[in-house]
Amino acid sequence: MEIIQCSPEMSVDRMYCPSTNEVIFAPDYDEINENAEAFIAYWHGEVLDQPEIKDANLKAAWEKYFEKWDDMYEELDSWQIVDKFLEDYINSNWKVLECTFDGMACGPVSITVYYVVKADTVIEVDPSIQDKEN
Numbered sequence: 267m268e269i270i271q272c273s274p275e276m277s278v279d280r281m282y283c284p285s286t287n288e289v290i291f292a293p294d295y296d297e298i299n300e301n302a303e304a305f306i307a308y309w310h311g312e313v314l315d316q317p318e319i320k321d322a323n324l325k326a327a328w329e330k331y332f333e334k335w336d337d338m339y340e341e342l343d344s345w346q347i348v349d350k351f352l353e354d355y356i357n358s359n360w361k362v363l364e365c366t367f368d369g370m371a372c373g374p375v376s377i378t379v380y381y382v383v384k385a386d387t388v389i390e391v392d393p394s395i396q397d398k399e400n
Contacts, residue, residue, distance in 0.1 A: 267361055268362065269349065269364050269380070270361060273368065276367055277293055278293060279392065280392040281381065281387060283302065283304030284386055286384065289302070290383065293392055294394070300320070306383060307321065309379065314348050321382075324382065327355060352382070359385055363389065364378060364380050365381060
């Protein structure tokens, strides 16, 4: 699958799928909308070896691939292992949005999440934010 890197701003951006008319995340969401049809899976940077996968075929492929994690870890780091799996998995109806979120805690923090979503899903400024600005 194609992996697209992006850096959405949680205070203004949303992940939206036009073909299903679903929002996967938005500034006013506490969590992502895992019930959206357009949401297939995600790998969170803090626990790359424990993804949330809704699609049965993708889940089975990951579980088979994951059996070799320890062997691959000798040559590749966790990020490279997940990248390779997602790049090699073929589904033209999906894409991967590799989203890096920056913020502040006791200093600057950065979290990266791989989202597998329907191919027409976009990151855009939330219209409700735009309406408030106008």
